[in-house]
Amino acid sequence: MKVLVTGDRGYIGSVLVPKLLEKGFQVVGIDSGFFENNLISKTREPNYKKITKDIREVKISDLSGIDAIIHLSALSNDPMGQINPKLTEEINYKSSVRLAKLAKQANVKKFIFSSSCSIYGIAALGVVDEESRVNPLTAYAKSKIKTEDALKKLASDNFRVYLLRNSTVYGFSPMFRNDLVVNNLVTTALAFGQIRILSDGTPWRPLIDVRDLSDIFIEFLKTEDKSLNGNVINIGFNENNFQVKDLVDIIREYLPSCKVVYTGEHVSDPRSYRVRFDLFKKHFPQAYPKWPLSRSVKDIIENLQKSKFKRKDFERGVYTRLAVLRKLMSEGKIDQNLFWK
Numbered sequence: 001m002k003v004l005v006t007g008d009r010g011y012i013g014s015v016l017v018p019k020l021l022e023k024g025f026q027v028v029g030i031d032s033g034f035f036e037n038n039l040i041s042k043t044r045e046p047n048y049k050k051i052t053k054d055i056r057e058v059k060i061s062d063l064s065g066i067d068a069i070i071h072l073s074a075l076s077n078d079p080m081g082q083i084n085p086k087l088t089e090e091i092n093y094k095s096s097v098r099l100a101k102l103a104k105q106a107n108v109k110k111f112i113f114s115s116s117c118s119i120y121g122i123a124a125l126g127v128v129d130e131e132s133r134v135n136p137l138t139a140y141a142k143s144k145i146k147t148e149d150a151l152k153k154l155a156s157d158n159f160r161v162y163l164l165r166n167s168t169v170y171g172f173s174p175m176f177r178n179d180l181v182v183n184n185l186v187t188t189a190l191a192f193g194q195i196r197i198l199s200d201g202t203p204w205r206p207l208i209d210v211r212d213l214s215d216i217f218i219e220f221l222k223t224e225d226k227s228l229n230g231n232v233i234n235i236g237f238n239e240n241n242f243q244v245k246d247l248v249d250i251i252r253e254y255l256p257s258c259k260v261v262y263t264g265e266h267v268s269d270p271r272s273y274r275v276r277f278d279l280f281k282k283h284f285p286q287a288y289p290k291w292p293l294s295r296s297v298k299d300i301i302e303n304l305q306k307s308k309f310k311r312k313d314f315e316r317g318v319y320t321r322l323a324v325l326r327k328l329m330s331e332g333k334i335d336q337n338l339f340w341k
């Protein structure tokens with residue numbers, strides 16, 4: 001099977017692509033390469049066809065011979081909307097729908113979209129599932145829900161559409177990001193000897209390791225399950241819903257001398273959601289977290305130490321998506337619409 005992975009050079013793509021190649025899939029990647037200079041560890045370059053192109057400029061000819069698409073490219077996470085909410089709409093929503101329409105025309109059989117549980121926003125009344133009302137609070141979350149709604153309409157017997165509402169991801173990747181909650185707490189612990197919790201620690205988040213999520217994307221490539229076609233499915237594990245403050249104990253297992261500081265700087269971010277993953281469990285009963293938090297946190301620490309992670313990299317935002325894009329703009333390398341100059 002020939003698979004196009006958009007955003008192949010991002011945090012998830014850099015873990016997913018080697019797994020796909022190992023399993024014998026042919027892979028083509030399309031990525032604008034925004035973060036290519038920010039690899040934390042130079043692993044052996046996986047050998048596959050990489051196209052460096054903005055997703056807004058993809059043509060039908062780029063899709064010829066492709067059987068399935070895993071669509072990861074996006075301005076990925078809630079604060080990214082701060083650059084310009086219109087760009088999040090353009091890149092995450094409009095170009096995703098355009099890509100799917102082109103894919104359908106090009107006879108691609110499957111389209112797997114990487115949505116986010118972030119669309120649940122505040123779920124004060126307990127645990128949410130796929131039937132719950134969504135409450136997207138950011139440009140990012142709004143772009144994901146609009147895309148889900150538009151993609152549902154394109155689903156057909158010959159064009160299967162899977163809408164994966166993913167948990168927040170953690171874990172080491174050669175294209176590491178530290179703007180995701182677990183990765184962030186571990187890096188602050190290493191860089192400053194302090195676990196800096198930006199909220200009051202009470203918000204809930206469903207979490208998943210980047211390797212576990214990559215395996216699940218591959219399960220969706222393989223599945224023949226028609227009942228999920230055109231439907232949303234939450235991706236994660238019931239036991240992996242955590243309150244941010246619970247993460248502290250897990251990190252301190254490995255870095256016991258770290259202090260805990262509640263900065264409260266994110267009091268304006270009210271997002272808190274616990275998510276039910278029963279539908280996923282029903283369809284993929286064999287899936288389980290091979291990388292539970294504790295194992296993955298230990299692995300992040302070991303890998304960051306091996307990669308000679310430096311406090312100054314953290315301060316300069318080398319592994320923070322928003323900071324990198326802002327830097328590329330200020331250096332005149334990309335324009336205000338995020339096109340390379």
Ligand SMILES: NC(=O)c1ccc[n+]([C@@H]2O[C@H](COP(=O)([O-])OP(=O)(O)OC[C@H]3O[C@@H](n4cnc5c(N)ncnc54)[C@H](O)[C@@H]3O)[C@@H](O)[C@H]2O)c1
Pocket residue numbers: 006007008009010011012013030031032033034035053054055056071072073074075076077091114115116117166167168169170175177180321
């Ligand atoms: N990381 C998470 O916690 C998480 C959770 C739920 C859903 N998701 C979704 O999964 C996908 C991948 O996330 P990630 O963490 O790997 O993000 P990432 O930022 O590490 O990777 C995204 C990749 O997309 C590329 N890209 C961005 N804009 C582009 C454009 N206009 N044209 C071409 N390429 C472009 C970037 O260069 C980057 O390599 C995203 O759609 C994200 O919204 C991520």
